[in-house]
Amino acid sequence: MLDIAAELDRWIRQGREFAVASVVATNGSSPRQPGAALAVDSDGEAIGSVSGGCVEGSVYELCKQALADGASAFERFGYSDEDAFAVGLSCGGVIDILVTPVRADSPSRSAVTAACALAAAGATAALARVADGPAELLGRAVLVRADGTYEGGLGGPAELDRTAVAEAAAMLDGGRTGPIEIGADGTRCGVPVTLLVESSVPAPRMIVFGAIDFAAALVRAGKFLGHHVTVCDARPVFATRARFPEADEVVVDWPHRYLAATRDAGGLDARTVLCVLTHDAKFDIPLLELALRLPVAYIGAMGSRRTHLDRNDRLRAVGLTDRELARLHSPIGLDLGARTPEETALSIAAEIVAVRRGGTGVSLAGAHTPIHRDTAAPDRLGALA
Incomplete structure (x- = not known):
């Protein structure tokens, strides 16, 4: 749900x-992946997606029904061997x-109102739903x-809320989204x-150096991937907002020096990406000496093989x-085979995604690896994203 928080926050404020x-x-x-959402309002307007198209129509109808009767529902969709064109995932998933x-x-x-407002503002929060x-x-x-306080409740015994809050806080600490199982008591x-x-x-x-x-x-590729992008350079004539x-x-x-200050201020984490494009030893060596000892997700440096x-x-x-x-x-x-700045940026962005998701970087045609996965190898990352 929080992946469409900005739109939902607007709907909520409109009543x-x-x-x-x-x-x-x-x-x-x-x-x-878990957390992806499709929302439907009372006028039938829809935003978001849960399957990329496979079961959107059926889920849309479930949303209309839930809005009409006020009852939550749990539904499983999967591939049907008997009828691959039945409502389900023809890609073979569940x-x-x-x-x-x-x-x-x-x-x-x-709770949903508060969660959407916080997420839309870029704040840290977790929403746990039964x-x-x-x-x-x-x-x-x-x-x-983020401070451990909570709002709402699950409607069961007080211990259920306390356990849910503790589990959600642990998930939030790692920036994770997904299902967990506890007892109703x-x-x-x-x-x-x-x-x-x-x-x-x-x-x-x-951070692009x-x-x-x-x-x-x-920078444009990084923004497209959802990153907060910083450009850093010691030369003021080049590092300008106009460029x-x-x-x-x-x-x-x-x-x-900037990287050290950012580290000391707590501005780096296991999702941080560092791209070193200076290919000048007086910048690269002291920077990489520090960067390669930090628990960040990705460190790449431009330059020829020589x-x-x-x-x-x-x-x-x-x-x-x-x-x-x-x-x-x-x-x-x-x-x-990139040549232009845009093609090169695409090749860098593709490598970042491959490292984050544990991809091989080879063509899917003829490959025997899963198409959709979210597992990154720790030895490739240095730290899990």
């Missing part, structure tokens, strides 16, 4: 009633869907804020209750180990 269908869990090849009405009289409205379990609890919600025993926990966290950061033409194209109007920040500073070999020798000379150097993606990007 609209709506129902929202959210992906709770997936199995096999499914196009959307998705579980929670449909929740958000009407004026809905018990979950206050996706499967006792019928009287289905769809009930509790919002957990708040323990790990008893009647099982499945909660869908959705975390809203600030956009992951992309080197205010060159390729950086301008990479990078789409960047969230343009910083004039020595790259290694530059790469020379840079590695220099980095070894300042004390970096082969294990640390193995984290560096250099030359940066996938081999797409």
Whole structure:
């Protein structure tokens, strides 16, 4: 639901009633991940998606029904061997869907309202909803804020709310979204209750070092991927807002000094992407000496293969180990035959996605790997995204 929080927040402020269908869990090849949502208001307007088209029509009708009768519903959609064209996922996957009405009289409205407002503003929060379990609890919600306070409730014993809040806070701390299972009495025993926990966290950061033409194209690609993008360069004549109007920040500073200050201020995390485009040893070496020892998601550096070999020798000379150097993606990007700044930015963005999602970077045609997956190998990342 929080993936469409801005639109839902607008609907709520306009006083609209709506129902929202959210992906709770997936199995096999499914196009959307837990938390993806489709919402339908009382006039029939729809926003979002839960399947990329496979079951949208059926889910739309479920939303209309939930909005009419005020009852939440849980539904499973999957591939049918008997009839591949039946309502289901012809791609072979299975998705579980929670449909929740958000009407004026809905018990979950206050928590959903607060969650959408916080997520739309880019604040940190988690929304936990009962996706499967006792019928009287289905769809009930509790919002957990970054400071640990919460709003709403699941309608069961107090211990259930306390356990749900603790579990949601743990998911929020890692920026994770997905289902968890607890007992209806708040323990790990008893009647099982499945909660869908959705975390809203600030956009992951992309820091582009080197205010060159390729950086301008990479800024646009980074914004398209949903990153908060910063451009940093020590040369004020190049690092200007006029040259990078789409960047969230343009910083004039020595790259290694800015990175150290950002680290000390808590501005880096396991989702952070660092792209070094300076290919100048006086900038690259002190920057990469620091960067390759940080628990960030991706570090890439531009340059020819000759530059790469020379840079590695220099980095070894300042004390970096082969294990640390193995984290560096250099030359940066996938081999797409890129020539222009835009093509190069595409190759870099593709490599970032592949590293984050555990992709191989090879053509899907003829490959035997899953098309849809969200597993990244720790040894490739240095830290899980």
